[in-house]
Amino acid sequence: MSALGSLLVVGDDAEAAGTLREFFTRKGYLVDVASNGGDALMLVSLSRPDAVILDIHLPDTDGARLLSELRALDESITVVMLNGSDNEDAARAFLKAGAFDSVRRPLHWDRLEQTVGRAIVVGREKPRRGVVLPFNPDRRKGSESAPGEGDTAECRVCHERVVDDTRAVIEKGSVSHAACWLGQRARRR
Numbered sequence: 263m264s265a266l267g268s269l270l271v272v273g274d275d276a277e278a279a280g281t282l283r284e285f286f287t288r289k290g291y292l293v294d295v296a297s298n299g300g301d302a303l304m305l306v307s308l309s310r311p312d313a314v315i316l317d318i319h320l321p322d323t324d325g326a327r328l329l330s331e332l333r334a335l336d337e338s339i340t341v342v343m344l345n346g347s348d349n350e351d352a353a354r355a356f357l358k359a360g361a362f363d364s365v366r367r368p369l370h371w372d373r374l375e376q377t378v379g380r381a382i383v384v385g386r387e388k389p390r391r392g393v394v395l396p397f398n399p400d401r402r403k404g405s406e407s408a409p410g411e412g413d414t415a416e417c418r419v420c421h422e423r424v425v426d427d428t429r430a431v432i433e434k435g436s437v438s439h440a441a442c443w444l445g446q447r448a449r450r451r
């Protein structure tokens with residue numbers, strides 16, 4: 263676990279994302295990949311990476327929108343945007359919208375590594391907003407003796423049951439579905 267830092271690569275081009283993952287894994291980073299905006303938000307909410315590399319074309323959202331959603335979820339996240347070479351205006355807009363930096367395609371690997379390295383240092387130093395944990399790790403151990411009622415809790419947001427094996431979020435002692443929690447986070451802003 264002595265990785266240089268944790269990275270989330272977000273991009274719908276599987277080959278490009280795979281190349282980024284390979285490169286940064288070889289350099290000693292822990293790398294996760296999300297192929298769409300929903301997965302990216304889920305992964306970030308469950309375990310905030312030290313930095314995010316965000317490609318701008320995604321199936322369910324565009325990069326600019328996802329950038330603002332990530333920032334709304336946790337403004338301490340450092341996001342490096344990958345940007346088409348002909349897209350100076352977009353690059354400026356990303357920085358204004360809170361991106362840590364933006365890197366042009368075609369990729370200059372040394373430059374990308376330097377930028378991501380700085381993003382990780384900054385991301386690690388920033389205080390993280392709120393504690394997000396996997397749901398109920400303790401009760402899971404003893405759940406054999408208490409089937410049914412013992413395995414559920416009420417979602418703080420929608421008041422439906424949260425089953426023990428659902429992906430869920432514990433924040434300040436109360437439980438919510440990850441999706442409900444994300445929605446509430448977005449509305450709070």
Ligand SMILES: [Zn+2]
Pocket residue numbers: 417418419420421422438439442
């Ligand atoms: Zn809920």
